[in-house]
Amino acid sequence: MPAKLSELELSDLDFTDTVVMRGAETNEAADPTERILRQIEILVDSIALKVEFGSTDPRLWRILAGVYLAHERIADYNDLVRKHLARFGSPLRLDQPPVSFVLPVKVNFDDLPKLDMIRSACASPGGAVIDFSAVRRLSSGGLIALTELLIALIGLEEQPLLRGLESFVDSVEAAIGAGQGTRDMRELLAAFRRYSNAHPRSGEGCGIAAA
Numbered sequence: 218m219p220a221k222l223s224e225l226e227l228s229d230l231d232f233t234d235t236v237v238m239r240g241a242e243t244n245e246a247a248d249p250t251e252r253i254l255r256q257i258e259i260l261v262d263s264i265a266l267k268v269e270f271g272s273t274d275p276r277l278w279r280i281l282a283g284v285y286l287a288h289e290r291i292a293d294y295n296d297l298v299r300k301h302l303a304r305f306g307s308p309l310r311l312d313q314p315p316v317s318f319v320l321p322v323k324v325n326f327d328d329l330p331k332l333d334m335i336r337s338a339c340a341s342p343g344g345a346v347i348d349f350s351a352v353r354r355l356s357s358g359g360l361i362a363l364t365e366l367l368i369a370l371i372g373l374e375e376q377p378l379l380r381g382l383e384s385f386v387d388s389v390e391a392a393i394g395a396g397q398g399t400r401d402m403r404e405l406l407a408a409f410r411r412y413s414n415a416h417p418r419s420g421e422g423c424g425i426a427a428a
Contacts, residue, residue, distance in 0.1 A: 268297070271304070282309055315343040315378070322351050326358030332369050339375035350381035360401040367408040371415045382409075 261284050264277050278301055285294035301309035316338035318330045330347065338345035355363060370376065386409045389402050
């Protein structure tokens with residue numbers, strides 16, 4: 218049977234490290250978000266160290282730049298941009314793709330994005346795209362919604378790219394010419410022409426784009 222420790226010997230034992238470690242584990246278990254954020258911090262520190270020691274992998278530079286911007290560490294971001302310029306001889310760019318609204322084959326009234334959503338997307342670094350490439354039919358509600366949207370877009374300063382809309386409108390115009398048009402189709406065509414006159418196609422990709 219093992220000998221018992223005296224009170225003096227017990228007082229000399231230090232359980233501090235064990236208690237702190239278990240407390241940390243308990244906190245992380247109670248809040249998984251904290252554990253994830255801590256893991257991200259460790260990963261970011263590792264990436265920053267690799268960049269500091271001269272990594273030539275552009276992905277690491279972009280990841281680190283994105284983290285700095287997300288955490289509003291502007292001084293660190295500016296320092297990273299200067300280091301990138303010194304090492305690679307070119308500015309560090311974070312290419313952000315556009316916010317894309319892809320429409321279905323048949324468009325109903327609620328399928329079109331709302332104007333506020335489009336305005337916010339247009340203000341993003343990558344701009345906005347409303348993709349009509351797959352559209353083959355519009356319900357009567359879809360025709361009305363698209364007509365209203367085109368009229369509303371005329372007043373926007375930043376315009377989305379309307380990919381594939383011109384091709385679809387051509388088919389609508391052909392149907393009207395063949396005597397198959399409805400009032401809603403004619404109103405859509407008129408709205409499209411108004412929009413096209415207000416925002417003609419340009420080299421920057423604004424306005425209407427064919428598929």
